[in-house]
Amino acid sequence: MTQSLAQPTRTKHRCWVYGDNVNTDVIFPGKYTYTLQTQDDIRAHALEDLDPAFASGVQSGDVIIAGLNWGCGSSREQAVTAIKWSGVSIIIAASFSGLYFRNCINQGVHPIVCPILHTLITTGATIEIDHGARTIQYGEHIFPIPALSPSVQAILNAGGLTPMLRARFEGEGTTR
């Protein structure tokens, strides 16, 4: 959804913190990819082989903070949707795998590249995001939120690629 005026400028988020090179097999095991269908079933296995505490403990508004190459491995989109359907809409990492970054954008999950934060923070801590100033604050530390290209930001603002294309097809008034 497009950010409305009613959205607060500053929001607080509880953090789940992980290391480098976390791969999609531990975020959402491949054995479930053709059988689990519902949002509830998929989110129940989020981070199953990485952090068994996550699926039961995560709350809406929480964020994930990770090291380098978050989401490496498979193209499986459930590695993003399992987290999204757990209530996480922002993932902050030192870097993302290219596929995972794209899957985030296309699912309306904001991937934020931040090189150092994961080394300073531990699970359970709280960060504050200033949406107007585009910064992340943790204690004394303030980090910028990098800009996305306008066309990529537009997908994120639309809530992802599916709602964006749905609006486009409806706008065209065609059934192609």
Next chain:
Amino acid sequence: MTGYTFAEKALACAAGITSARAGDVLDVQPNVVFSHDNSAAIRKIFAQMGAQHIRHPERLVITLDHAAPAPTTQHAQNHAEIRQWVREQGIKNFFEIGRGVGHQIMSEEALVLPGEVIFGADSHTTHFGWLGAFGMGVGRTELAALWATGELWIRVPESMLITLDGTLPAGVTAKDIALRLLGDLGVSGGEYRSVEFTGSAIAAMSLDERPVIPNMMAEFGAMSAYFPPDEVIFDHVDARRTRDYQPIYPDADAEYHQRHTINVSALEPLIALPHQPDNVIGLSAAERARIDQAFIGTCTGGRYSDLEAAARVLKGQRVSVRTIAIPASSSILKQAAHTGVLDTLIDAGVTIATPGCGPCMGNHMGIPAPSEATISTGSRNFRGRMGTADAPIYLANPYVVAASAICGHIAHPQEFLR
């Protein structure tokens, strides 16, 4: 003004513009759009988008390979939905269970050509670099968008140049080159890069061996990979292709963000230890680690030369742990039957299963029990990859996998190759 990389040229061409640079965001129209057992899920997303018809059905390829034949009722239902969709939409390039792994089928049938762009809902779509094509993995939503619109946004990746010089020693394969690169630069070494290869070792690789390296660049974090196509590639595709193509080569003065050279003459067989493909050590340092299962197969390591390598080691021998060989395609199975490779494997106690992905991603056909170790010619050994979290996976070339199958522990193939 510097020259252009392969990625810059190929993506500009597929976007219908004259030139592009790394960092540009383009709307690219790929020549081929690939999906597999995930096509039923993609169909649902496609419906949510409000699209009624596929924009370019002739560009689609759909295979059933990841869980094939269906191991459960749910998987069977998934396949049934895909078959119905294929019929409804008149998708010509549909491949049933048993034909093989999508990447291998499309390579064999020359459905992807040099200079073209393929987007596939599978991370190993980097595979098509072996033909000099730009292959990139995408997510299910992106694949649905490709069905609906025929195009997709992409940020043109920066490129790195990897030079492969020298001649591979006996018993060392392209798999070891891929593992060496992963060991040298890590699983994020090629993150969001077009990994473009050059060097004298490429020409010496057989058609069978070449795909291994671009395929495994998925493990390197690469968006795509590229081998410069030569006469061997042109002969292969010209015998089968149904359209024209224009090969693309990077300029000599293209801008590469990183360069790395591997002297393949100096390589020894390598092992990727659990649980990451860049956890690479020399075979000699890994010998004697116990294994419970050996697996020869996948889009990375299930081609004819892999089966033949295993047969050379297993000739007159007997495996001491259960060993599964899964040809990457029905053509490979047929060739192995014809040449006697299959006889050798079966006589050695190897079990043969339906061409396809096999147990690589933990769906069926060889899921390990907890704590059981597997040695595999596949590409990925992340925790839980083969369906069981507490089951270590070692990656190696087919000679090493076969020797280890005989010994019941990781072993050097040397004594079996005399």
